[in-house]
Amino acid sequence: MVILFGTHPKYVEHETGTLHPESPERLIAVGRGIEICGVKDAVQLFEPEPATIEAINRVHEPAYTDALRRFCLMGGGMLDPDTSASVGSWDAVLLAAGAGLDAAGRIKAGLADAAFLAVRPPGHHAVSDRAMGFCLINNIAVLAADLVSQGERVLIFDFDAHHGNGTQEMFIEEPSVFYVSAHQYPLYPGTGRAREVGIGAGRGFTLNLPFHSGTTGSSYLEALDRLVAPLIEGFAPTWTLISAGFDAHRRDPLTEMGLTSADFSDLTLWVSHMAPLAKIVAFLEGGYDLAALEQSTAATIAALAGQSLKPEPNSDGAIDIEMISALEESRKRALSD
Numbered sequence: 270m271v272i273l274f275g276t277h278p279k280y281v282e283h284e285t286g287t288l289h290p291e292s293p294e295r296l297i298a299v300g301r302g303i304e305i306c307g308v309k310d311a312v313q314l315f316e317p318e319p320a321t322i323e324a325i326n327r328v329h330e331p332a333y334t335d336a337l338r339r340f341c342l343m344g345g346g347m348l349d350p351d352t353s354a355s356v357g358s359w360d361a362v363l364l365a366a367g368a369g370l371d372a373a374g375r376i377k378a379g380l381a382d383a384a385f386l387a388v389r390p391p392g393h394h395a396v397s398d399r400a401m402g403f404c405l406i407n408n409i410a411v412l413a414a415d416l417v418s419q420g421e422r423v424l425i426f427d428f429d430a431h432h433g434n435g436t437q438e439m440f441i442e443e444p445s446v447f448y449v450s451a452h453q454y455p456l457y458p459g460t461g462r463a464r465e466v467g468i469g470a471g472r473g474f475t476l477n478l479p480f481h482s483g484t485t486g487s488s489y490l491e492a493l494d495r496l497v498a499p500l501i502e503g504f505a506p507t508w509t510l511i512s513a514g515f516d517a518h519r520r521d522p523l524t525e526m527g528l529t530s531a532d533f534s535d536l537t538l539w540v541s542h543m544a545p546l547a548k549i550v551a552f553l554e555g556g557y558d559l560a561a562l563e564q565s566t567a568a569t570i571a572a573l574a575g576q577s578l579k580p581e582p583n584s585d586g587a588i589d590i591e592m593i594s595a596l597e598e599s600r601k602r603a604l605s606d
């Protein structure tokens with residue numbers, strides 16, 4: 270068993286300013302996760318190659334990519350009230366967008382079984398023509414689009430506490446990408462309602478689980494079993510990509526969800542058991558409590574190796590049947606409209 274761990278020294282050169290939650294220190298915490306993951310012997314470090322502009326422009330407008338490059342190289346600044354770039358951000362985004370392509374190539378060549386990519390900046394909020402929510406280029410979407418171009422069927426499981434609006438929008442009409450997001454709602458960026466189910470040929474291939482604040486692991490797993498499991502079976506993905514944001518951890522300073530690192534182990538094992546033939550690549554997205562990041566990364570890497578590692582107990586809380594039934598109803602209505 271070989272689990273790739275992709276990271277690059279240039280990821281810390283994407284500077285966000287003092288006191289910004291999306292800090293370079295996050296990657297140090299994530300790296301410490303390897304030390305406590307219990308499967309360190311299976312972890313193989315690699316430094317990803319940069320993505321080509323062509324690969325990035327499968328999901329981004331060429332004019333945006335070019336404007337972002339010039340903005341970074343001229344010194345950077347604020348892209349929106351939360352999102353900034355520095356001179357070092359351009360190399361970082363190319364290497365973050367390239368990490369998935371590089372990892373997938375190694376997995377396809379039989380050199381590894383799965384990958385965890387400790388990238389910065391994160392990606393799932395970036396839309397085709399705009400940076401937002403700490404994200405400049407949509408890393409997971411760059412890989413998904415590349416895989417689709419090769420005839421693959423891609424499941425994207427996004428358990429970041431925020432809805433991955435950028436990823437959803439890029440594949441909203443694409444039936445070869447099944448986008449599943451579990452997130453806090455209402456919360457930034459405001460999208461991700463259960464009635465957002467996809468458009469045109471992509472109708473039915475977007476599934477949102479907007480959870481109340483405080484939702485715990487038992488409700489996540491119940492919703493996945495009830496709403497997502499039958500659809501994954503029918504979809505039969507050849508690849509599973511995970512937007513592994515750890516900001517649904519109960520200690521996260523930006524959100525109010527109820528998970529612990531042990532729950533991230535369960536979520537990762539759940540999706541790997543649901544699609545046993547799919548190759549898995551996990552991308553770091555959010556997660557702003559450094560100790561939670563370390564423990565959650567460890568739990569996720571162990572799960573990629575098929576092991577259940579629980580650095581702390583699971584969250585406790587009853588299954589919120591009322592919330593889950595309401596989500597199910599809302600999705601059914603949207604699909605029958």
Ligand SMILES: [Zn+2]
Pocket residue numbers: 429430431514516554555556
């Ligand atoms: Zn997030």
